[in-house]
Amino acid sequence: MSIYDTLNEPQREAVFHTDGPLLILAGAGSGKTRVLTHRIAYLIEERGVNPWNILAITFTNKAAGEMRQRVDSLVGFGSESIWVSTFHSMCVRILRRFIDRLGYENRFTIYDTDDQKTLMKEVCRKVDIDTKQFKERMLLSVISSAKNELISPEEFELNAGGDFGQKKIARAYREYEAQLKANNALDFDDLLVKTVHLLSTQPDVLENYQERFRYIMVDEYQDTNTVQFKLVSLLAGKYRNLCVVGDDDQSIYKFRGANIRNILDFEKEFPDAEVIKLEQNYRSTENILNAANSVIRNNLGRKDKTLWTDNGEGEKISLRQFDNGYEEAEFIAEDIRKGVREGAAYNDNAVLYRTNAQSRLFEEKFVAMNIPYKIVGGVNFYARREIKDILAYLKTVDNGQDDLAVRRIINVPKRGIGLTTVNRIQESADMRGISFYEALTAPDLIPGVGRSASKLDSFAALIEYFRGQSEKESLTDLLNEIIEQTGYIQSLEGDDPEDTAARIQNIDELISKAAAYEEDCEDRGEQASLSGFLEEVALVADIDSLDEEQDYVVLMTLHSAKGLEFPHVYLAGMEDGLFPSYMTITGDDPEELEEERRLCYVGITRAEKKLTLTSARSRMIRGDVQYNKLSRFVKEIPRDLLDMGNSGRGAFGRRRDSGSSEFSDSSGFSAGSEKSAGSSAGSLSYNKLVSGRQPFSALQKGSQLRAEKTDKLAYQAGDRVRHVKFGEGTVLEIREGGRDFEVTVDFDNAGVRKMFAMFAKLVKIS
DNA sequence: AGCTACGCTTTTTTT
């Protein structure tokens, strides 16, 4: 009896095939993570491979953490010396050590999308590009694609030939690279490109890593791009023990350079590669799987796979259509609440959508109905203004070379240093070939600053003071001091009192993240450093913060949902024009529609037990109302797999009456519309939406649902209670919340959980 | 010289 007995035949084959190239085609839910973790365990335990020699590359930090944990519990020791990381963090680690060989300083900074855009704006000014004609975003995306294909600015210029536009872009590309270098900064793509560059020009470095990584595994291989492929090929070039896992049906990142060909070309690059297919799905019911299969079948040019399960038929897939997005959100919120009442946990549910903008309606409804939720994605935490401001201070203190960071904060909070002065400093810095910060420390040498000189002096003094402090005190102390000394909070209050509270909260969160980082370093016996923290912060994805232990409904885009699973999945906004998106329908590239279809496939296969599809006939998009038909993807699902609600007609036909009976709790919505321009109570009618726009703020502020709160509970702290799903437990605490009692219960089998009394339906026992 | 109010474009997805 061994841990490998629990695997099925192909899984075991994949685990035992340790030497030489291996391609695992793993369908959704076919247990690929199990295979990878068992494979690592097998390498260590049975083949005596030193954990030190194993590299596993995952898509997100979260996945990396989970994999390490699971290997840990299988092997029990040594897993900490396995390299489990994302492509990007692996590259950062390598570059921190060796990038000086490429003429960069090892303490480079990493630019996020925002920084890139700011820099590109600069570039366009410099090389005289009209940003009306060539949008920064467009330039950046062209450059990004070039980088992903390992095309240098020089090559790009050659390829441009006589094409005026292309030549202009080439010019921008070259200047952009020069500026990055001048700022000692790398963008996301550079992390990969520079690493490949490093490995292909420095034989000793390559040798070093080839020796170290004798066994390499790559997860989500279908989403790798050309640079990543090159990188992996280089690393595995010597021992050729490369195992990649992927599913061509789940390739959804073409827009950022992912190349399905990497899967197909794998057998070309490694002709002796073994190919193993995992086709048994352990996650979903038959109905869900059949729906997924019948959708994906419409794609041409895919590797043939037949996913099957013996999980049983399961429930039908629910399809519900609504007149507008508000009703859709209301239904989902009500449905989740109903499920929780019947014993489900909030975190059994996930709401998935195509675009981040859709999250708002759900958020409002969930707040109003007191449903705990977590939105993944949207504006990245680290992209928020206040966070970027504070981080810019840290960057400036750490390394004055990052001109963008310095320019960002030189007048935040306001110090009376305006644009003209900033431009003069920059000009002078450019002329003298020094950094912005360096220039501003000697204002007398800059022509024209005259009166601002004293302000610059005091700004430089402030930064120097922080630098002194950063030597002496901890990161968190430094953060607090920066906030204190600059009066940042006060300036927020002056700016927009409306969301000051939220911003302060974010800053507090940043401080606790810094504290966590320091603790982490201490645990590992490393020295906590400012640059270490900045680096960690630069590479976190939103999904990394998702915590399965917490009981909340998760809301996110379909892209973010890849790799996750939930008992009950809601796919919202199943409308042509939204999903598949308008661009792909009208565009003439059938490949793009296929990518959307794969996205749909990913969404469907996230569901374990129950799948609910919803759509709205009209929807507010960027200010005005749009009318959409039911998504073509829904029509690709056989009708006998669908349950279309008690209104029989509807789903495929014309629209139903507005409102719906089974969830006619006219709650939040009517409260909101009463406040709006004289609309009648009750659910918003179809016509109403057409004639006027829905006053968003009124809805938000006026629609707080008054849930009937019981004034007394039948139990108190210390009592034994029973929950439908979690079983028996002891009440730890009862807190009087705004709308309901918040009860904390220590369940014998389900651990400590916080819940609202109204939904928990706890029964006192004994 | 710096700040503020108004009008104009915009994202589909992200490490």
Next chain:
DNA sequence: AAGCGTAGCT
């Protein structure tokens, strides 16, 4: 619905 750039104001 919100962020950015421009022009006009202090």
